[in-house]
Amino acid sequence: MPLPQDDGPMRPTVAKMVHQTLDEMTPTERRIAHILLASYPMVGLETVAAFAERARTSGPSILRFITKVGFKSYAAFQRALREELKERLESPLARYDGVMASDTPLPDDSGRDTLARFGDALAANIRRAFDTLSRDEYEAVIALLTDSKHALHILGGRFSRTTASYLHMYLRELRPIVHLIDGPTSTWPDQRLDVSKHDTLIVYDFRRYQPDVIRFAEQMARQGVTLVLITDIWNSQITAHAHHVLSVPVEVPSAFDSGVAGLAMTEALVAGVVDRLGSRGKRRIERLEKLRTASGEE
Amino acid sequence: MPLPQDDGPMRPTVAKMVHQTLDEMTPTERRIAHILLASYPMVGLETVAAFAERARTSGPSILRFITKVGFKSYAAFQRALREELKERLESPLARYDGVMASDTPLPDDSGRDTLARFGDALAANIRRAFDTLSRDEYEAVIALLTDSKHALHILGGRFSRTTASYLHMYLRELRPIVHLIDGPTSTWPDQRLDVSKHDTLIVYDFRRYQPDVIRFAEQMARQGVTLVLITDIWNSQITAHAHHVLSVPVEVPSAFDSGVAGLAMTEALVAGVVDRLGSRGKRRIERLEKLRTASGEE
DNA sequence: AGCTTTTCGTAATGTACGATACAGGAAGAA
DNA sequence: TTCTTCCTGTATCGTACATTACGAAAAGCT
Numbered sequence: 001m002p003l004p005q006d007d008g009p010m011r012p013t014v015a016k017m018v019h020q021t022l023d024e025m026t027p028t029e030r031r032i033a034h035i036l037l038a039s040y041p042m043v044g045l046e047t048v049a050a051f052a053e054r055a056r057t058s059g060p061s062i063l064r065f066i067t068k069v070g071f072k073s074y075a076a077f078q079r080a081l082r083e084e085l086k087e088r089l090e091s092p093l094a095r096y097d098g099v100m101a102s103d104t105p106l107p108d109d110s111g112r113d114t115l116a117r118f119g120d121a122l123a124a125n126i127r128r129a130f131d132t133l134s135r136d137e138y139e140a141v142i143a144l145l146t147d148s149k150h151a152l153h154i155l156g157g158r159f160s161r162t163t164a165s166y167l168h169m170y171l172r173e174l175r176p177i178v179h180l181i182d183g184p185t186s187t188w189p190d191q192r193l194d195v196s197k198h199d200t201l202i203v204y205d206f207r208r209y210q211p212d213v214i215r216f217a218e219q220m221a222r223q224g225v226t227l228v229l230i231t232d233i234w235n236s237q238i239t240a241h242a243h244h245v246l247s248v249p250v251e252v253p254s255a256f257d258s259g260v261a262g263l264a265m266t267e268a269l270v271a272g273v274v275d276r277l278g279s280r281g282k283r284r285i286e287r288l289e290k291l292r293t294a295s296g297e298e
Numbered sequence: 299m300p301l302p303q304d305d306g307p308m309r310p311t312v313a314k315m316v317h318q319t320l321d322e323m324t325p326t327e328r329r330i331a332h333i334l335l336a337s338y339p340m341v342g343l344e345t346v347a348a349f350a351e352r353a354r355t356s357g358p359s360i361l362r363f364i365t366k367v368g369f370k371s372y373a374a375f376q377r378a379l380r381e382e383l384k385e386r387l388e389s390p391l392a393r394y395d396g397v398m399a400s401d402t403p404l405p406d407d408s409g410r411d412t413l414a415r416f417g418d419a420l421a422a423n424i425r426r427a428f429d430t431l432s433r434d435e436y437e438a439v440i441a442l443l444t445d446s447k448h449a450l451h452i453l454g455g456r457f458s459r460t461t462a463s464y465l466h467m468y469l470r471e472l473r474p475i476v477h478l479i480d481g482p483t484s485t486w487p488d489q490r491l492d493v494s495k496h497d498t499l500i501v502y503d504f505r506r507y508q509p510d511v512i513r514f515a516e517q518m519a520r521q522g523v524t525l526v527l528i529t530d531i532w533n534s535q536i537t538a539h540a541h542h543v544l545s546v547p548v549e550v551p552s553a554f555d556s557g558v559a560g561l562a563m564t565e566a567l568v569a570g571v572v573d574r575l576g577s578r579g580k581r582r583i584e585r586l587e588k589l590r591t592a593s594g595e596e
Numbered sequence: 597a598g599c600t601t602t603t604c605g606t607a608a609t610g611t612a613c614g615a616t617a618c619a620g621g622a623a624g625a626a
Numbered sequence: 627t628t629c630t631t632c633c634t635g636t637a638t639c640g641t642a643c644a645t646t647a648c649g650a651a652a653a654g655c656t
Contacts, residue, residue, distance in 0.1 A: 115436065116428055127417055132338055135413065254568070256568065259561065260565060361615065373642095
């Protein structure tokens, strides 16, 4: 069981290593370096042959280049590139200092405490959620949410109900006919009466997918309702019936799954709705404000 | 000179292809999918053997997975991933072209779409929340939460109630006597009867600090209750009476404040409680599981 | 020019890797 | 139970790949 290799404290980026070796290189090696840095680091992840072709040179020249830069093998070189890439994908701030040959060190997690790591995991989850989210899918869901002609129903499981409720409260501010399906399961059949076939149902279904939630969603789907599913990457069975799926990571160093990315996605949806509604939504909110202060509530 | 092969107009992302195939997959394949998506797309760039090991499975299973997703070979799969990655890396740098020659000192986000920026803001909020959190304060709150001798009460505002409810549900799994103060404000005085002076009250109070929440918290504090406040950095008036304050950033590029960091902090608390309780908490959860399956519920 | 040194590609080699065939075994049906 | 089907890992194979050896060509030096 190989532990994730620790390449010692703070190795320099490959780009930097290349820069430092640059003046003791032969002409073709210089060309290779240039090709690598220009498409950094993609070409380095391909095979030696492909790399060579792009640099209009031969395999051995690539290998000599690699060893001169300081790697024991081409495999080691690729491993280093992947490591780098991984960090860069996870921390948007350190995005390009590799190529810039800047000396800002990459964040090094090893010294941080569990709390900080927990935070990092959450941040990474959010990042990943938005990275893997298809923009088309997102836009399509926003379109459904802003369509005030048809009713909107929201359903959540035991824990995800809180997130469902969150979405419900915000959407209620922004548009008419938003309905949260809540209360004990036994009352759900009644609530089904209010759902017509042109409506949309947003379902939150996360690990420990609840049979009652699944059943309800499937029945709705059969009834012709448009189904939007927000789930973890394991994906509930509902995926099969859903018209749109937004999946988010839930894993954190903890006994329980995290709902943070799910909430993040939910807020992104709300933000998207606000955006799309424009002044129309704004006016609605203002009207609501007035009503609230008038009634002296809160 | 081989042209860069064009795989037709706008092929879907690998992630999406995986999602679409997900429901016709076997358990092992699902696990593979999960591993891939969780570290997206880094494991996919490694060798089949490395990928297999990370997914605790065998090489052939990886290959079956790859073909089921829709790739002719592992090489084709990797090529697709690289293409994707390339686009993702290039888009924020479009204006950045002559990287080395450019004199712009720092890369910024202006090239990315609003969704990505939104995600960045959320991730940054979480990081800041944990960076500025005092470890002592955190530990002290955990101590209060794990103290099962005294009752615990949880209170939230209009929106933060969902987070309060989230905390409530998890803590209920982990310890006895946890009580969520909910329902309309008018019923709160009644619920106050259940609160004794050695209890702890967790209050969520965010911008648009609600008078009723503030009033309730203050009364409790006068009654001798230990007060824990979770709030945004602007801090509610309750700060004055609180024994412990955990503040989190709420700002995002959107019309509304974000509750994500608040939820993150909440989950960190739950994780801390689990940690502190150790096997004791574990046993309690197992007992609960049994009860639940026994009663046939969900 | 002729000799030496450096540079670089061709060709050969060994191996690590992806691919495949197959069988043990679990899960489900009859 | 027994039979069937579907999973999934082990063992094997063939090949594409990184790597090495070698020699031709270029560059540098006297």
